[in-house]
Amino acid sequence: MRLPAIVLRGAGDPDQLRLEDVDVAEPGPGEVQIRHTAIGVNFHDVYVRSGLYHTLALPGIPGIEAAGVVTATGPGATRFRPGDRVAYITRQYGCYATARTIDEDALIPLPDGISDELAATHLLKGLTAYALLHEVYAVKPRDRVLVHAAAGGVGALLCQWAAAKGACVIGTVGGLEKADFALRHGCSHAILYRDEDFVARVNEITAGEGVQAAYDSVGKDTFFGSLACLAPTGHLANFGQSSGAVPPFEVSLLFKKSNSLSRMSVFVQLRHADHRREVAQQLFKAFAEGVLKPGPMQKFALAAAAQAHRAMESRARMGSLLLVP
Ligand SMILES: NC(=O)c1ccc[n+]([C@@H]2O[C@H](COP(=O)([O-])OP(=O)(O)OC[C@H]3O[C@@H](n4cnc5c(N)ncnc54)[C@H](OP(=O)(O)O)[C@@H]3O)[C@@H](O)[C@H]2O)c1
Structure with a gap:
């Protein structure tokens, strides 16, 4: 199956983020295939695109946070079923895509009441905030x-x-x-x-x-x-x-x-999947109880990832940015 994704072929300005059709692999053992419904845009993506970080092998699909729906499961993948709503953060990149295949262990189930857009824009930020306030320096x-x-x-x-x-x-x-x-x-x-x-x-x-x-x-x-x-x-x-x-x-x-x-790196701090899932539940609870209120969310089509990056780099903006495939 070939579906649109944003491919970065060389570091540089936001126009380096171009839409191309890419192969979406069938899920192998322990993997699931998901269709993204919302993709978070983070400052990390700017570091990768601009060449400050060399952590994405080029050409490559950027993006470290997304939400979506499980569409297929591979042999031995038992945690999720097609139709389940999930979100995830990943150091493996690949989120700026319509669909992807990923290790099921990376995924966090989404409870009712937490929208895909909220999860895709606030999972990475919320896990980061949790780890900083509860683990790096426990605020009293x-x-x-x-x-x-x-x-x-x-x-x-x-x-x-x-x-x-x-x-x-x-x-x-x-x-x-x-x-x-x-x-x-x-x-x-x-x-x-x-x-x-x-x-x-x-x-x-x-x-x-x-x-x-x-x-x-x-x-x-x-x-x-x-x-x-x-x-x-x-x-x-x-x-x-x-x-x-x-x-x-x-x-x-x-x-x-x-x-x-x-x-701190949130990926290292929350590197164990069980720990990450547990912290995510605390985060979702904090949103559900109104302890945390999401800020404004600005939406862009996946094809307009370059515009989203310009918005991210402009210091005029507040809240979070997301891409919708
Ligand atoms: N360590 C981790 O694991 C981890 C995880 C997630 C995020 N982060 C980091 O957390 C930071 C915030 O991420 P975010 O996605 O939530 O972004 P953000 O805070 O919404 O955007 C960055 C903000 O930083 C301020 N800023 C100050 N100097 C700036 C400059 N020279 N250029 C651009 N912005 C500048 C601006 O606010 P003012 O106009 O108010 O100055 C700007 O709006 C980023 O540095 C990101 O890399 C780290």
């Missing part, structure tokens, strides 16, 4: 935490979940509309970092005490500022590099306030 009631890109996909989930755990959340945002969004999604304070020095503002808000944890996905532009915002024994959870890679630095910088630093 009355903690003060700093979240950069607080109106972004992962950022808004971090803010809401940290606030639900009783933390005081300070978010940084790139504009007034984002500040308003962040304040409605878990932040007690929203810092307009283009207008004010976020380190000075955090210092002021925390009366010089600093934050117990800083969740930093921006990287190059914020790393040292985030470090400066930490309280004694505070933790810096760097988990992305939207502004570029963090340059090499002296580890002894952590010594002054006995700080710690992590650089």
